[in-house]
Amino acid sequence: MSISVFKNPNSQYSPSLSNFLYTLPRWNGFKFTGRMSKSLSWVKRKSIVCYSTDGVSSLDKNNSSLSENLDLTKEIENESDVLIECKDVHKAFGVKQILKGVSFKIRHGEAVGIIGTSGTGKSTVLKIIAGLLTPDKGEVFVHGKKRVGLVSDEEFLGVRVGLLFQSGALFDSLSVRENVGFLLYENSRTTDEQIAKLVAENLASVGLRGVEECLPSELSGGMKKRVALARSIIYDNTTNAVQPEVLLYDEPTAGLDPIASTVVEDLIRSVHLKPDDTNKKQGKIASYVVVTHQHSTIRRAVDRLLFLHEGRIIWEGMTHEFTSSTNPIVRQFASGSLDGPIIY
């Protein structure tokens, strides 16, 4: 499989194209040759940015005290189940050094949350894992294979990585049905009727019914988010291919009411393929990573947490350890207190 990255002279990509990028790593032979090619011909004329103009990194040497809080005792010897590894990842935007040596591993079967204050670089980490951004320094490994550059799939043979964008990033000119079924229309032999049925089922699973023929502009922000989630989990159940797949969710419940949040959190759980149910067809996501600020999402949708602060992972632990952590930064964040080392 190969993936094209189209250069954009304005160094911007539209939300729709962001989504286009999301879809790329997940499907073989992605080309606009299928049933949707006509309506999407405009996509070809546009282009996708590669964030390649970042400034030179400068390491912040003043954070050694924070790093001391890392629990390094949880290293597990078996490396064969590591799907994603970030090793000493650095990233700057212009003169702003965002990531200053981020290292962690995501293992097969894990449900991991990345938390931390606003603007600390959580989405940046997801984009680096997904191959939409390249680190200035450090390495990302997908199933033990080093990611070489921007989205380019040959080197990830055997693992698909998908990213659900914070914005939802729907195709504005397509109906909800076409958005959710997009990849199936383009890439599978499933009939239109079967796709329409799958779309309706997946929309129902995120609590949406009867919106198939709406345009995204007719939906509320929360509805758009759920449509995007339905699109990220739909798959061709007429094939038996089982590949480990990693889904990256960027704030999937931000802006949703508490009940819609619960629906989404439970759905994220339900598509997760745990190592002990590999024979089951439902739940094909091997591992997932959720960036979130929502306490309910932390509680319901993830098992392990990574705390990103000032460019590094300063704490990691199980979800139940989060609120009882003695790390002053984590404690302040968990309680939402104004008093503590985090200054706003």
Ligand SMILES: Nc1ncnc2c1ncn2[C@@H]1O[C@H](COP(=O)(O)OP(=O)(O)OP(=O)(O)O)[C@@H](O)[C@H]1O
């Ligand atoms: N493409 C870019 N160009 C320039 N700066 C960027 C770019 N992407 C992110 N940044 C900056 O990098 C920093 C980290 O952004 P990021 O979105 O990763 O943070 P975050 O932790 O996900 O924030 P939030 O919790 O508010 O969503 C921010 O200061 C942001 O302005």
